[in-house]
Structures are given as C-alpha cells and as structure tokens.
Amino acid sequence: MRFTSEQRLDDGLLEREFTLGEIPGILWTPASASAPVPLILLGYPPLGMHKMYPRLVARARRSAADGFAAATIELPESGDRPRSAATEQARADLQGALEAGEPVSDEIVGRLVLPGVEKAVPEWQATMDALLSLPEIGGPVGYSGGVISIGIRLAVVEPRISAAVLFAGSFVPRVLFEEARQVTIPLHVLLQWDDEGNDRQMALDLFDAFGSKEKTLNANMGGHTGVPQSAGDAAARFFTRHLS
Amino acid sequence: MRFTSEQRLDDGLLEREFTLGEIPGILWTPASASAPVPLILLGYPPLGMHKMYPRLVARARRSAADGFAAATIELPESGDRPRSAATEQARADLQGALEAGEPVSDEIVGRLVLPGVEKAVPEWQATMDALLSLPEIGGPVGYSGGVISIGIRLAVVEPRISAAVLFAGSFVPRVLFEEARQVTIPLHVLLQWDDEGNDRQMALDLFDAFGSKEKTLNANMGGHTGVPQSAGDAAARFFTRHLS
Numbered sequence: 001m002r003f004t005s006e007q008r009l010d011d012g013l014l015e016r017e018f019t020l021g022e023i024p025g026i027l028w029t030p031a032s033a034s035a036p037v038p039l040i041l042l043g044y045p046p047l048g049m050h051k052m053y054p055r056l057v058a059r060a061r062r063s064a065a066d067g068f069a070a071a072t073i074e075l076p077e078s079g080d081r082p083r084s085a086a087t088e089q090a091r092a093d094l095q096g097a098l099e100a101g102e103p104v105s106d107e108i109v110g111r112l113v114l115p116g117v118e119k120a121v122p123e124w125q126a127t128m129d130a131l132l133s134l135p136e137i138g139g140p141v142g143y144s145g146g147v148i149s150i151g152i153r154l155a156v157v158e159p160r161i162s163a164a165v166l167f168a169g170s171f172v173p174r175v176l177f178e179e180a181r182q183v184t185i186p187l188h189v190l191l192q193w194d195d196e197g198n199d200r201q202m203a204l205d206l207f208d209a210f211g212s213k214e215k216t217l218n219a220n221m222g223g224h225t226g227v228p229q230s231a232g233d234a235a236a237r238f239f240t241r242h243l244s
Numbered sequence: 245m246r247f248t249s250e251q252r253l254d255d256g257l258l259e260r261e262f263t264l265g266e267i268p269g270i271l272w273t274p275a276s277a278s279a280p281v282p283l284i285l286l287g288y289p290p291l292g293m294h295k296m297y298p299r300l301v302a303r304a305r306r307s308a309a310d311g312f313a314a315a316t317i318e319l320p321e322s323g324d325r326p327r328s329a330a331t332e333q334a335r336a337d338l339q340g341a342l343e344a345g346e347p348v349s350d351e352i353v354g355r356l357v358l359p360g361v362e363k364a365v366p367e368w369q370a371t372m373d374a375l376l377s378l379p380e381i382g383g384p385v386g387y388s389g390g391v392i393s394i395g396i397r398l399a400v401v402e403p404r405i406s407a408a409v410l411f412a413g414s415f416v417p418r419v420l421f422e423e424a425r426q427v428t429i430p431l432h433v434l435l436q437w438d439d440e441g442n443d444r445q446m447a448l449d450l451f452d453a454f455g456s457k458e459k460t461l462n463a464n465m466g467g468h469t470g471v472p473q474s475a476g477d478a479a480a481r482f483f484t485r486h487l488s
C-alpha cells in the first residue's frame with residue numbers, strides 16, 4: 001500500500017488517498033487517537049469512489065467522531081476501473097426485464113452481481129491486510145454499506161469482520177441467500193421501504209435468512225437514497241456497541 | 245383525578261398513584277423540571293398494572309431521564325377490573341384455533357380485541373384531560389406500547405397524541421388495518437421477529453398500512469418478551485426527537 005496524498009479536513013480528520021496495487025482507496029483517521037482505533041470498511045454502489053465522495057466522507061466523519069477509522073476502495077468496474085462486457089450485458093438484460101415488467105430472473109441477477117463479489121471480496125481482504133498493519137489502526141473491523149452481496153460474502157469468509165451494517169438496496173442472487181444462513185456476526189440491516197431498485201419481499205426474506213442471533217432490521221419510508229438521519233444515527237450506534 | 249399515594253424513588257423520580265373515577269393509575273414525573281414536561285402514555289398487555297410494574301417503572305425511569313413524565317392506567321379487564329364473559333369466550337376460541345393449528349379468524353380477533361379498544365381509548369383520553377391539567381405537565385403527548393390496536397385507534401381519534409412507539413405483538417382485527425391508513429403521526433414500530441403470539445406477515449402488512457410519512461420498523465430477533473436493550477434505546481430516542 002502506498003499513500004499518494006494526505007490532507008487534514010477542517011474538523012481535523014486526516015484523509016489519505018492510497019493505492020493498493022492498481023486499486024485506489026481512501027483512508028480517514030480521527031483527528032486525535034492515543035491508541036490504535038477500530039476500522040470500518042465503507043461499501044457503496046459501484047458508481048465511482050470520487051462520485052460517491054460526499055456521502056463517503058460524511059460517513060467517515062461520523063465514524064471518526066465515534067472513534068473509528070474508515071476506509072474505502074474503488075470497487076471493481078467502478079470509477080476508472082475497466083468495465084466487463086459481461087456485466088454490461090447483464091445490466092442491459094436486467095433493464096430489459098424491468099422495462100418489460102417481467103420478473104428479474106436469478107440467472108440475470110447472478111450474472112450482474114457475482115463477478116463483482118468474486119473480485120471485490122479479496123480486494124477488501126487485501127485492504128484489511130494493509131490497513132491493519134498500520135500502527136494507528138487496530139481492530140475490530142466493521143463492514144458498512146451497500147452492495148449487500150459483497151457484505152454477505154465478506155461476513156462469511158473473513159473472520160476479521162466483527163459486525164456489519166448492510167443496506168438492503170440491490171438484487172441478491174439465490175446463492176448468496178444460502179451464504180447468508182452462514183453469517184453469524186451481529187448485523188444491522190437498513191431497508192428503504194419503497195426502494196425503487198429493490199424488491200421488499202426479497203429484502204425481508206434475506207433478513208430472515210441471516211444466521212446471526214443478533215440482527216436488527218431498520219426499515220424506513222422512502223426510496224433508495226432517502227435514508228433518514230435517524231437511521232444513520234442508529235447504524236452508527238450499532239458500530240459503537242460492537243466495535244468499541 | 246385523585247392522588248392516593250406519593251413516593252420518591254431512589255433516583256429522585258416522583259411516583260404518584262391516582263384514581264380517575266374507578267380506574268387506578270400511576271404517574272411518574274422527573275426529579276427536577278423547571279418547566280412543564282411532555283407526557284408519555286405507557287401501554288402494556290392487560291395482565292395487571294401492578295404485575296407489569298417492574299417493566300413499567302423501568303420505562304418511566306428512561307422517560308424521566310429524557311425529560312418526560314410517564315403515566316399508565318389499569319386497562320379494562322386488567323388487574324382487579326371486572327372481566328367480561330365475552331372476552332373470556334373470545335380468548336378460549338383463539339386458544340382453540342391455535343391448538344387446532346387453524347388460522348385465527350378475523351371474527352375471533354375482533355371479539356377479543358375490539359371491546360377493549362372501545363373501552364380503553366376514552367379512558368386514556370380522560371387520563372390525558374386530567375394529567376394535562378396539572379401544572380407540571382405540558383405537551384406534547386406520546387403513546388408507547390402494546391395492545392397496538394389501542395395505539396392505532398388513539399392515534400386516529402386523539403389529536404393530542406404527537407408520536408407513537410407501537411409494539412407489534414398482538415393480533416389486530418382488519419377494521420383497525422383500515423384505521424391504520426388514517427394514522428399520520430410519526431411512528432416507531434417494534435417487531436419481535438419470532439414473536440410466538442403474533443403473525444409476522446400481519447405485522448409487516450400493518451406497518452405497510454400506516455399512513456404516516458415518517459415511520460420506522462425496528463425488528464429484532466427473539467420472542468415476545470425478548471426486546472433488546474438497543475431497541476428500547478432506539479424507541480427512547482424516537483420520543484426525544486418528536487416530543488422534546
């Protein structure tokens with residue numbers, strides 16, 4: 001991992017951009033910390049890390065206020081990273097099904113989601129290897145965010161993830177429902193009740209499927225991007241309970 | 245309203261028992277308050293106010309810590325109040341359906357729930373009349389708790405109720421689903437995912453039915469009495485946002 005830039009934001013938050021091999025990322029650490037701090041990995045829809053920056057830095061500020069470092073990486077096929085023709089085709093097929101008013105087949109969802117999960121999970125793990133070797137970052141590690149399928153796989157395969165806030169805001173292939181049963185860490189699942197890009201019943205079934213003994217569903221009115229402040233606060237308190 | 249006893253609890257909370265006509269009740273007010281405080285009405289399953297006292301006083305302590313008064317009354321057919329043969333019959337019919345593994349008909353649920361709603365709602369309103377006339381209590385008023393059907397009716401007919409925490413832990417007759425569509429106040433709905441005395445899909449349908457623009461579903465693992473501390477905290481913060 002190589003740091004490529006460093007700046008103090010106005011509230012003292014230290015923001016450092018880095019590259020991990022080919023992958024760009026951003027690390028935020030609290031203004032002052034006397035001991036190594038826990039880490040929250042910030043997931044997001046793969047629309048480009050810099051395009052998503054305003055929302056990511058807001059989440060990082062809240063994490064830092066609670067005593068946590070936060071980090072994100074450019075996801076596969078996000079930002080300037082190369083696109084795959086297969087994903088483009090899957091997205092077109094999804095759009096076609098939605099426009100035709102047809103049910104979206106698990107086959108299409110699998111083609112759309114699984115290649116990204118396969119690539120992103122080892123990249124998040126390599127990011128954890130690098131960040132946890134820094135003296136200012138300890139553990140435990142939380143995963144926060146969307147592309148819920150990535151969060152599911154990461155929670156199953158990566159024992160360093162201690163707790164996760166998952167945003168039920170995207171299609172999930174059936175195979176990841178099966179993996180969800182293997183998840184045992186504490187979960188806080190956010191659901192937007194009228195999410196235009198998500199099937200509510202699927203999200204409720206997925207919440208039911210998670211194997212975790214401690215899981216909370218926090219559902220609120222509104223569409224995909226309408227998560228209320230109170231839900232963000234509740235998610236932050238979940239991390240404070242489980243990572244502090 | 246007539247106060248019948250008064251004591252300071254160890255944390256300074258003032259607890260006063262009262263009677264309102266024939267109906268006994270308890271009022272808790274914060275140790276120190278320089279101005280009139282908002283009021284939270286504490287609902288509970290009609291198993292007897294004194295039997296439920298440990299849980300009620302715990303909720304009152306939390307309310308007082310947040311700057312609110314709290315009050316409860318003995319519900320119809322609860323505690324020493326007279327039972328109705330019709331309710332006993334409805335309860336036996338419900339039990340019979342459950343033991344036979346049959347679906348519980350709306351007719352049985354209506355007989356079980358509606359008479360209590362019809363009696364309890366004007367009693368809560370008379371309680372509000374009395375308590376809001378005390379100099380130490382102002383507004384707004386929140387309703388908290390179970391017998392969700394009482395909370396629904398109260399939210400529809402009583403404009404002094406500004407926000408409600410509703411516990412989706414009991415059967416709700418269809419007619420109250422229709423009334424739920426008329427509810428417009430902010431709602432925070434608690435659901436125990438594996439509640440043995442409740443139908444999960446019915447609870448989700450009811451949450452969907454509420455007309456409120458601002459409503460949150462907070463669902464947690466476990467049975468009827470297993471509401472986790474974090475869910476109680478979230479409910480308390482909801483009142484702080486809406487009654488303070």
